[in-house]
Amino acid sequence: MNELLEQFAAAYAAREEGLPGFAEGRSGLHYPAAFLFVGDRAAEAASALTELNGGKYDNAAGIAYFHVASSALPEDGLDRHRQAVRFRWDAFGGRGAEENTLRRDTHRAFVNSKADHLYELNRALRRSSRMLSESGRLFASFDRLHLSVVTHADDAMNVLTPEISLLAGAVFGQSFKSVQTDLYVLVSDQEQSDSFGYSSSVGVSFLRELDYVQRPEYAFSAPLQVTENRLTIDVNHAPSPLFDLVYLLSDKNERGIAAPGGLRGGYEIICHAHLLKNRRRDHGAPGSAAALEEQPLEGLKTGAGQYNNSSFKSGLSDESGRRGLASGGFARVTRPDRSIALAVLYHFARGLNRRMREIPETPAAEQLSRLELDRPHMRERAERLAPDEGRLEDMNGIMSSSASYSSIRRLTLAEAEETLFGSAAESFFRGNFEAEAQRRLAEADIGRGLRQYAEQAAAEDARHGLYRIAAWSDSSESANAAPTALLAQMREAMLEREGAREELDRLYGGLVEEQPHKKALLRDSQNVRNFVRYFFEHVYGLKLRILRLEMEIELYRRYEDALSELHVRYKAMIRRVEQLEERLRRAAEYSARSADDYIGQNLMPYYERVVDGLMRDAEDRRGRDHYFEERRLGDLAALIADRPEDGAGAAGTGAGPDAGMSAGEHRLLQRLAELCTRELLGAEPLVQTYEQELLRRANVAVEYENRETMTKEDLFRILYRKLEERAAINLRLFDYTQEHRHEEKYFFGDGNGEFMRYALNEEETSRIYRVGYVHERRSDGVEKLNLMGGFHIEDLMYYRNGRVYYDAYVKAGYLFHAIDSERLPEI
Structure with a gap:
C-alpha cells in the first residue's frame, strides 16, 4: 500500500510540476x-x-x-x-x-x-x-x-x-x-x-x-x-x-535544535549552494525576457540580486588572512502536492463510502419479496421438497385386512387404521414422503439463490448493493432487516402446523360412520374401499400438509443461517472497504503533519470541502450515480471480493502496519487512485499557486470560527517569518559574535511573484547582509538559503x-x- 500511495502522490506532484506556470522553469548549471x-x-x-x-x-x-x-x-x-x-x-x-x-x-x-x-x-x-x-x-x-x-x-x-x-x-x-x-x-x-x-x-x-x-x-x-x-x-x-570554500553542515541548527530530517537539510544546502555558484545566466538583448530575469526587482539595490563568489570568500577572511569556514540553512514553502494528493484520495474514498452507506429505507416485507424469502416463495420451495398429492393415490394399494365395514363403522379413524393397515400406512408415508422430503432437503443448495441474488444486486446497484445486502442480511444492522421478518414468517408457519396437528387429532378421533365418504347399502366391501380412499385423501393429505409446513419451517431455519453466512461475507467486504478508508486517513494525516505545522495546516478540512464540492457538482451535472457507473467504480463487491487467482496469501505492498493488505483492497485502491486522478486532481480548485492555495486553506474555518479573514499580507508575513526561522544555520557554534559573522540570504522562486516581492522588500528595509534571488519560472513555492561564514574550527x-x-x-x-x-x- 505504501508503495502504491507513494507512486500516486509522486505522479500528482510530477504532473503539477509539469503544468505551465508551476515548475517548468528549472534552473540550469553554467559549467x-x-x-x-x-x-x-x-x-x-x-x-x-x-x-x-x-x-x-x-x-x-x-x-x-x-x-x-x-x-x-x-x-x-x-x-x-x-x-x-x-x-x-x-x-x-x-x-x-x-x-x-x-x-x-x-x-x-x-x-x-x-x-x-x-x-x-x-x-x-x-x-x-x-x-x-x-x-x-x-x-x-x-x-x-x-x-x-x-x-x-x-x-x-x-x-x-x-x-x-x-x-x-x-x-x-x-x-x-x-x-x-x-x-x-x-x-x-x-x-x-x-x-x-x-x-x-x-x-x-x-x-x-x-x-x-x-x-x-x-x-x-x-x-x-x-x-x-x-x-x-x-x-x-x-x-x-x-x-575554494568549505561548508560544515550539521543535523542540529545554531540554536542546538535537532533537525527533523537529520542531514536532509544539509543535502538541500549543498544542492542550492552549488546552484548559486554555478548558475547559468541567459544574457539576452536589453528588454528581452532573458535580460529582464537577470535584473534586480524594484526595491533592491543595483547588483544585490546575484551571488558573487569572490565577495563571499572575502567576507569569510579575518584580518590575519586566515580563511574562515561557511555553513548554511535552508527552508522552503511549497504547495504540499503529495500531501494534497493523499488528502484528496482519502476524502474521495470517504465520500464514496458515505454515499454507499446511505441505503434507502426498505420495508421488511419488500426485502423478503426481493430476496424471494416471502411466504409464497417459501411455500413453493416446501412443496417442491415433499412429493405431490398424486403420490397419495399409491397408498390405496397398501394391503389391508379383510375386516368388514360393519366391524369398523363404530371405530375411530385411528382404530380403523390400526385394524385395516396396522403400521403399514404410517411406514409407507415415512418412507415415501418424509424420507423423500428429507433427502431433497439435504441435496438442496439452500444459499445458492441468495448468493446469486446478492451478486446480481451488487452488480446492478453499485452504489448501494454491497451495503444493502449486508444490512438486509442481519437483524443487528436494523430491526427492520430480513432475518427478523423471516422469523415472523416462521412463527406463522409454526402456528399453522400446530393448527393442522390439532385438526389431525380431531380427525383421528372421529367415528368412521360419521365421515362424509360415499356409503352404499348392502355393499360392505364397496363401503370399505370408499372409506379407505377417503381416509388416505383426507388424513394423509393433512399429514402431507403438515410435512410441507415442517419443511417450510426447516427452510426458514436454514435460510436464517444462509442469511447469516451472506452477512458475514458481505460484512467482511465492507470491513475491507472501511479498513482501506482508515488506512488512507492515517496516510493522509501523517503526510499533512510531515508537511510541517503551518504548511500543512487545515489541509484535511479544506480538501474535505473541496472534494465534497467537486463530487456534488459532478453528480448534479451527470446524475447521482455518476461515480458508480461501470466505467468508474463499478461493481464494488466484485472488486473487493476474494478471487481464485488471488491465492491464499495477502497482496501486501509495504512494510509496517499496512502490510498484509488483501488483494481485493489493493484492487480497490488502484481503482480509487485511477478514478481520483481522472475525475478530481485536474479540477480548478486543485490547480492553484502556493500563495492562493495557502490563503484559501488558512481561511477554511472562518465561517465556523468567529474571526477575521486572514489577508494576503498576513499570510505573507507568516510565511516570511517561517522561512527565516526554518532557514537557521545548520551548525552550532560556541560564541560567535555578530561583528565576525558574514551573512548572505537568497530566495529561489518566481521573481515576479507577489510573495517573492514581499519577502525581498522586507529583507531590503533593514538588512545588514547581502540579499539575492534566483528567478525560476514556478508557482509551486519559494525556497530560502541562508549562508553564514567566517568562523573557524575552534568556534564549533x-x-x-x-x-x-x-x-x-x-x-x-x-x-x-x-x-x-x-x-x-x-x-
Whole structure:
C-alpha cells in the first residue's frame, strides 16, 4: 500500500510540476559539475543529491557522481545510476584493522606504491571524466569544472580526502581549463549520544587536518596518477588553500535544535549552494525576457540580486588572512502536492463510502419479496421438497385386512387404521414422503439463490448493493432487516402446523360412520374401499400438509443461517472497504503533519470541502450515480471480493502496519487512485499557486470560527517569518559574535511573484547582509538559503566537545593522523 500511495502522490506532484506556470522553469548549471563522495557514510548523501539535483537542474543529466567507499558497503541505487561510478576498495585485504591506528593505516595503504588500487582508481575516475566530456552540449561553457567533495567528519576514510580530491581534480582537469573544488563536511551531532568517544575523536582529527589544508601555505605533491603501463605521475598543489570554500553542515541548527530530517537539510544546502555558484545566466538583448530575469526587482539595490563568489570568500577572511569556514540553512514553502494528493484520495474514498452507506429505507416485507424469502416463495420451495398429492393415490394399494365395514363403522379413524393397515400406512408415508422430503432437503443448495441474488444486486446497484445486502442480511444492522421478518414468517408457519396437528387429532378421533365418504347399502366391501380412499385423501393429505409446513419451517431455519453466512461475507467486504478508508486517513494525516505545522495546516478540512464540492457538482451535472457507473467504480463487491487467482496469501505492498493488505483492497485502491486522478486532481480548485492555495486553506474555518479573514499580507508575513526561522544555520557554534559573522540570504522562486516581492522588500528595509534571488519560472513555492561564514574550527561546539575525547584517545596511544601531528597547526 505504501508503495502504491507513494507512486500516486509522486505522479500528482510530477504532473503539477509539469503544468505551465508551476515548475517548468528549472534552473540550469553554467559549467559542468561533479560530486565526489568519500567514505561509506557518504552513501546517503550520494543517493539524496542525485535525486535533489535531478529535480533542481534542467541539465542534471550532465552531472557526474563518484563515490570512494570500502568493499563492505552494500549495493544501492547509486551502483545502478547512469551517471555514477562507485569505487570500492579493501584497504587491508580482508584483514581486520586495529581501531587505534585505523585512520593512519588506511592512509598508508592508500599511498602504498606496491598496491594496484591506485591504477583501478585512476581508471574509474577517467570513466567518470569521459561521462563529463560527453555532456558538453548541456552546458553554456566547458572551460571550468565545479567539483563538490562531500564527506562525513567522523568517517575514518576522510583521511584520504586531500589525496582523492587532488587526484580527481588532476584527472578531470585534463578536460577543463580549471577545476574549482568545494568541500562539504557533514557533522552528525545527534549521534554523539550513542557513539561519542571514538567517532568524536575521528571528527576532531579530520577538522584539525582540514584547518591545515586550508592554510595559505599548504602545498602537496605525491605520485597518485597511474598510467595504463603502471607508470606514476606526481599530483601537485601549489601553496594555497586546498578548497575554494568549505561548508560544515550539521543535523542540529545554531540554536542546538535537532533537525527533523537529520542531514536532509544539509543535502538541500549543498544542492542550492552549488546552484548559486554555478548558475547559468541567459544574457539576452536589453528588454528581452532573458535580460529582464537577470535584473534586480524594484526595491533592491543595483547588483544585490546575484551571488558573487569572490565577495563571499572575502567576507569569510579575518584580518590575519586566515580563511574562515561557511555553513548554511535552508527552508522552503511549497504547495504540499503529495500531501494534497493523499488528502484528496482519502476524502474521495470517504465520500464514496458515505454515499454507499446511505441505503434507502426498505420495508421488511419488500426485502423478503426481493430476496424471494416471502411466504409464497417459501411455500413453493416446501412443496417442491415433499412429493405431490398424486403420490397419495399409491397408498390405496397398501394391503389391508379383510375386516368388514360393519366391524369398523363404530371405530375411530385411528382404530380403523390400526385394524385395516396396522403400521403399514404410517411406514409407507415415512418412507415415501418424509424420507423423500428429507433427502431433497439435504441435496438442496439452500444459499445458492441468495448468493446469486446478492451478486446480481451488487452488480446492478453499485452504489448501494454491497451495503444493502449486508444490512438486509442481519437483524443487528436494523430491526427492520430480513432475518427478523423471516422469523415472523416462521412463527406463522409454526402456528399453522400446530393448527393442522390439532385438526389431525380431531380427525383421528372421529367415528368412521360419521365421515362424509360415499356409503352404499348392502355393499360392505364397496363401503370399505370408499372409506379407505377417503381416509388416505383426507388424513394423509393433512399429514402431507403438515410435512410441507415442517419443511417450510426447516427452510426458514436454514435460510436464517444462509442469511447469516451472506452477512458475514458481505460484512467482511465492507470491513475491507472501511479498513482501506482508515488506512488512507492515517496516510493522509501523517503526510499533512510531515508537511510541517503551518504548511500543512487545515489541509484535511479544506480538501474535505473541496472534494465534497467537486463530487456534488459532478453528480448534479451527470446524475447521482455518476461515480458508480461501470466505467468508474463499478461493481464494488466484485472488486473487493476474494478471487481464485488471488491465492491464499495477502497482496501486501509495504512494510509496517499496512502490510498484509488483501488483494481485493489493493484492487480497490488502484481503482480509487485511477478514478481520483481522472475525475478530481485536474479540477480548478486543485490547480492553484502556493500563495492562493495557502490563503484559501488558512481561511477554511472562518465561517465556523468567529474571526477575521486572514489577508494576503498576513499570510505573507507568516510565511516570511517561517522561512527565516526554518532557514537557521545548520551548525552550532560556541560564541560567535555578530561583528565576525558574514551573512548572505537568497530566495529561489518566481521573481515576479507577489510573495517573492514581499519577502525581498522586507529583507531590503533593514538588512545588514547581502540579499539575492534566483528567478525560476514556478508557482509551486519559494525556497530560502541562508549562508553564514567566517568562523573557524575552534568556534564549533562539535570541536570543543570532541576535543576532550580526542586528547584522551591520543594520550592512550591512538594514532589518528597520517602526517606528523607536530606539523598540524595548534588550534
